[in-house]
Amino acid sequence: MADLRALQDGIVNSQIWKSIFRVGIPNTNRKRVLAVLGSLILHLHPVKVRRSGTRMSYTWCMGGTTFFLFLVETVTGLLLMFYYRPTIEYAFTDIMDLREQAPFGIMREMHRWGAHAMVIAVWLHMFRVFMTGSYKPPREFNWNVGVILLVLTLLLSFTGYLLPWDQLAIWAITVGSSMARATPGAGNEGPMSGLIKLGDIRLIHAGDDARFALIGGRSIGPATLLRFYVLHCVAIPLVAGFLMAIHFWRVRKDGGISGPL
Amino acid sequence: MTFIKDFINVLSASSISFLLLSSIFAFIVYFNLLDGQLRTKGGKLFLGLGIAFVLIGLFIRPLLYLGIAYLAIMFGLAHLGPRLWDRKVGKWLLIFMLAGFFVSMLDPNFFLIAAKPDNVPIGAMIFLLGIFTWIALRKAYLNDKQIAAGGIPWEKTETSEKLFVWPDLVYTEMLCMILLTIVMIVWSIVLRAPLEEAANPTSSPNPAKAPWYFLGLQEMLVYFDPWLAGVVLPTLIIVGLMAIPYIDTNPKGAGYYSFRERKWEIGIFLYGFLVLWSFLIITGTFLRGPNWNFFGPYEYWDPNKLVPLVNIDLSEFFWVSLFHMPPPRLWVIRELPGILLVVGYLSLPPLLATGPFRRFYLKMGATRYYVGAFLFLIMMALPIKMVLRWLFNLKYIVHIQEIFFNI
Ligand code: HEM
Numbered sequence: 233m234a235d236l237r238a239l240q241d242g243i244v245n246s247q248i249w250k251s252i253f254r255v256g257i258p259n260t261n262r263k264r265v266l267a268v269l270g271s272l273i274l275h276l277h278p279v280k281v282r283r284s285g286t287r288m289s290y291t292w293c294m295g296g297t298t299f300f301l302f303l304v305e306t307v308t309g310l311l312l313m314f315y316y317r318p319t320i321e322y323a324f325t326d327i328m329d330l331r332e333q334a335p336f337g338i339m340r341e342m343h344r345w346g347a348h349a350m351v352i353a354v355w356l357h358m359f360r361v362f363m364t365g366s367y368k369p370p371r372e373f374n375w376n377v378g379v380i381l382l383v384l385t386l387l388l389s390f391t392g393y394l395l396p397w398d399q400l401a402i403w404a405i406t407v408g409s410s411m412a413r414a415t416p417g418a419g420n421e422g423p424m425s426g427l428i429k430l431g432d433i434r435l436i437h438a439g440d441d442a443r444f445a446l447i448g449g450r451s452i453g454p455a456t457l458l459r460f461y462v463l464h465c466v467a468i469p470l471v472a473g474f475l476m477a478i479h480f481w482r483v484r485k486d487g488g489i490s491g492p493l
Numbered sequence: 494m495t496f497i498k499d500f501i502n503v504l505s506a507s508s509i510s511f512l513l514l515s516s517i518f519a520f521i522v523y524f525n526l527l528d529g530q531l532r533t534k535g536g537k538l539f540l541g542l543g544i545a546f547v548l549i550g551l552f553i554r555p556l557l558y559l560g561i562a563y564l565a566i567m568f569g570l571a572h573l574g575p576r577l578w579d580r581k582v583g584k585w586l587l588i589f590m591l592a593g594f595f596v597s598m599l600d601p602n603f604f605l606i607a608a609k610p611d612n613v614p615i616g617a618m619i620f621l622l623g624i625f626t627w628i629a630l631r632k633a634y635l636n637d638k639q640i641a642a643g644g645i646p647w648e649k650t651e652t653s654e655k656l657f658v659w660p661d662l663v664y665t666e667m668l669c670m671i672l673l674t675i676v677m678i679v680w681s682i683v684l685r686a687p688l689e690e691a692a693n694p695t696s697s698p699n700p701a702k703a704p705w706y707f708l709g710l711q712e713m714l715v716y717f718d719p720w721l722a723g724v725v726l727p728t729l730i731i732v733g734l735m736a737i738p739y740i741d742t743n744p745k746g747a748g749y750y751s752f753r754e755r756k757w758e759i760g761i762f763l764y765g766f767l768v769l770w771s772f773l774i775i776t777g778t779f780l781r782g783p784n785w786n787f788f789g790p791y792e793y794w795d796p797n798k799l800v801p802l803v804n805i806d807l808s809e810f811f812w813v814s815l816f817h818m819p820p821p822r823l824w825v826i827r828e829l830p831g832i833l834l835v836v837g838y839l840s841l842p843p844l845l846a847t848g849p850f851r852r853f854y855l856k857m858g859a860t861r862y863y864v865g866a867f868l869f870l871i872m873m874a875l876p877i878k879m880v881l882r883w884l885f886n887l888k889y890i891v892h893i894q895e896i897f898f899n900i
Contacts, residue, residue, distance in 0.1 A: 277658040283651040324691040341681035348614035363629040368747040372738035399689040408703040411723025423898040490748040492649040
């Protein structure tokens with residue numbers, strides 16, 4: 233034991249350790265404050281919080297779980313990008329190769345199950361926030377940021393669903409995106425779209441309607457794959473990440489995790 | 494065993510299970526959350542509902558099953574009363590659910606669908622929804638009791654106490670992360686991600702299903718056209734969610750679990766979230782097979798199952814059945830009854846504002862009242878259309894094929 237203690241002291245007092253963790257072991261209140269304030273990551277938190285806000289039984293840690301799963305998706309997704317090319321020649325075979333060849337090949341599993349889990353977690357988080365009345369003033373705006381995050385989570389999942397380019401993928405996206413055809417006024421088969429005419433020519437048709445804009449063609453094809461890939465790997469994660477930053481910022485600025493006053 | 498399976502198969506048809514779920518939901522709210530009594534007027538209403546199910550059920554077998562199941566669950570819940578929120582009872586309910594699930598897994602047809610890799614998380618979601626709903630309502634019930642007795646909600650006993658984030662919060666978060674990491678790794682090793690044959694645009698699978706979180710919308714396609722089920726209603730769900738904090742101005746119940754102080758808000762939200770959204774997803778995932786036909790949980794997904802299509806439009810019903818004449822050619826006249834019905838439905842809020850809902854109108858103000866009432870009516874349009882479909886085989890209330898405008 234004494235040896236271990238000495239070893240720990242040795243490590244904690246070494247120049248390397250001290251250069252990384254500026255306060256050392258946070259064993260006094262002063263150091264606890266400094267540990268949180270001095271760290272980029274930890275200072276997402278305030279230094280002190282209400283006890284009820286730390287209770288798992290209150291928040292279910294669901295917002296945190298959602299965020300953690302988002303991070304899991306980011307890391308596993310990045311690894312998947314090493315192996316995957318978003319063209320119809322390669323997409324499917326790349327996934328096959330990944331399955332057969334890649335060492336420690338659970339990245340795809342983790343990415344897929346993490347995505348499902350994130351959708352469920354975000355619903356449960358919303359459910360908790362509703363049940364504790366945490367959308368009430370001053371948190372109305374943060375609830376709205378949350379709703380947008382919920383939509384983005386679903387869109388992330390939806391765009392990712394196409395990428396393996398197997399039967400499951402293209403038909404699920406076919407079903408999902410065919411709804412856009414029925415957008416009122418903007419879809420080829422939507423109500424009122426037929427009324428938008430220039431002389432005798434219909435302006436809204438299968439070649440320029442809302443569905444065409446979504447999938448980049450008249451049917452799911454190479455353009456859709458590329459489009460969904462870019463949305464999935466770049467555009468939506470960036471926006472979602474940005475909104476999460478706002479979300480967390482607002483949790484603090486609105487007075488921390490809600491509690492009765 | 495076959496009898497039980499048959500019973501459950503019949504019971505899970507969306508028409509039956511939806512009515513069962515809705516009435517049990519209402520009963521739990523009334524009885525277990527608000528301490529209702531079977532002896533009172535409200536209680537007798539619930540009893541009467543069960544008896545009505547059974548009586549009609551003497552002629553229509555599925556409703557008999559519904560009546561029996563409803564009365565059994567109702568008396569069970571009535572017997573438990575507030576004890577439904579005891580930890581011990583909750584534990585037993587969970588054990589029963591799990592046991593039912595694992596026994597069902599012995600059935601090959603059930604296993605085939607429930608063990609599909611992509612369906613596993615949705616199965617888990619059913620349990621999670623049950624568990625977390627129970628937890629939230631239990632806390633709400635306990636707080637309600639405290640407040641009714643002149644006390645304060647449990648959370649309030651701890652609000653003035655402040656903790657250091659390091660170590661108290663950071664360690665909790667760390668523990669969560671470690672647990673989640675373990676769960677994710679084990680899950681990923683045990684269950685392989687599905688990969689079917691390479692995409693083939695010429696051969697569509699049957700059934701072709703959207704990703705699971707959109708199956709609620711796909712299930713709505715049974716009752717509404719794509720422009721409503723796929724575009725307008727989802728948009729309004731998002732708008733409705735965003736509007737919640739601005740419509741609900743009740744200052745009570747912020748920052749702690751409660752029910753009594755917010756019974757309308759919570760009631761409506763839970764109904765939409767559990768009985769509509771989650772229920773539709775679960776139905777769409779587990780009970781819709783080839784050609785989007787309904788299959789009970791223990792039924793084989795037979796691609797050749799034939800379901801007669803006998804749905805008729807309101808206009809047909811009105812002109813042909815009622816007045817024995819061919820429907821008028823001009824759609825404005827042909828669809829007048831349906832259009833009037835829809836307009837009448839949507840003008841309920843102004844009518845009710847002067848009458849029974851005056852209280853709400855005055856409390857909320859005009860804008861909040863109208864926006865809230867409109868969103869509520871849109872939400873309720875779904876169960877209304879569902880019930881109309883089951884009762885009268887109604888296809889469209891308004892059917893203007895000329896401009897693709899069908900409701
Ligand atoms: C990607 C999605 C989301 C992430 C990563 C996220 C993350 C978080 C985190 C970490 C918290 C701190 C408290 C907790 O863990 O419960 C929080 C609080 C909150 N979230 Fe979210 N959230 C997301 C989506 C949502 C959604 C969909 C809603 C509502 C529709 C929402 C509304 C709120 C509100 C109002 C709070 C403050 C709660 C309080 O003060 O008690 N968030 N969120």
